């Protein structure tokens with residue numbers, strides 16, 4: 041067997057996967073949500089310490105589920121940027137420690153390219169070119185995907201990420217962490233037209249996003265309503281927020297599609313697991329006669345299968361060239 045072992049520890053999920061080409065043999069995730077819930081968000085130092093404890097057991101679990109051993113692995117892929125630096129370092133160190141004694145190549149992977157590359161996995165891998173909307177807890181961007189090796193950013197958020205806004209509004213409404221899925225569940229019981237919220241950037245001719253104004257609008261609204269009013273209208277607040285956030289994401293996607301260059305659309309990132317966004321994008325694609333690729337929710341949120349998928353089309357560093365290789369908190373091209 042010539043398998044790729046992939047490791048992802050850029051944020052609060054400890055993930056390992058085993059891939060045979062585009063086929064996922066194992067995709068193991070140990071979420072740390074409980075460890076961070078009492079803080080209402082991710083604490084970087086807590087995330088790093090949990091990764092230290094969890095990475096090796098998660099790798100072992102992934103190999104066991106794949107029915108494979110390290111002897112079957114031909115390359116080790118790992119997320120090197122962007123993310124929490126302490127969290128990334130645990131994954132990178134582990135990947136090096138697995139690869140080096142076996143003289144295996146190491147494949148450094150950009151986390152955002154990972155979200156794009158989730159669409160190259162079986163079943164029905166999507167072939168470029170396509171336009172990909174990536175919306176996660178740390179990033180929101182429109183990616184032009186012309187080949188499987190990378191993407192061009194056409195527009196991105198100028199402030200908060202979409203998932204960050206979901207998490208902050210969820211917190212405002214007394215929902216737990218992570219807030220996105222909880223907010224979606226609450227929104228299902230509410231009226232999306234209950235409160236009129238602005239669709240940010242709708243008059244902006246570019247392809248950038250902004251979510252901080254929407255979050256602030258919710259803060260003021262909750263202040264006006266007072267604790268009892270918020271309690272009474274929680275579901276309407278959640279539904280109205282979700283409608284405004286999804287409205288902005290789909291409006292910018294539609295603007296990017298107007299040139300007519302794209303025949304297919306894909307989604308990526310944790311917010312792409314949101315049913316309301318998936319429905320809105322499906323309706324948009326139907327209207328415009330475009331192919332839409334939607335990967336299952338567990339491939340939208342952080343996972344290592346997407347990192348292994350990106351690694352198939354990324355340069356490999358041979359042993360020992362990667363021994364001094366580092367992780368990078370910011371995006372961009374890491375230097376070897």
Ligand code: KG4
Pocket residue numbers: 051175176177178179202203204206207218219220221224309310311312313314315340341342
């Ligand atoms: O891609 P991801 O797992 O991690 C990052 O790279 O950031 O995305 C996590 C984000 C969180 O902000 C979470 O609240 C959001 O995705 N999210 C959702 C849903 N599921 C996860 N947001 C809205 N609706 C969901 N169903």
Ligand code: ZN
Pocket residue numbers: 151155176177309310341342
């Ligand atoms: Zn992510």
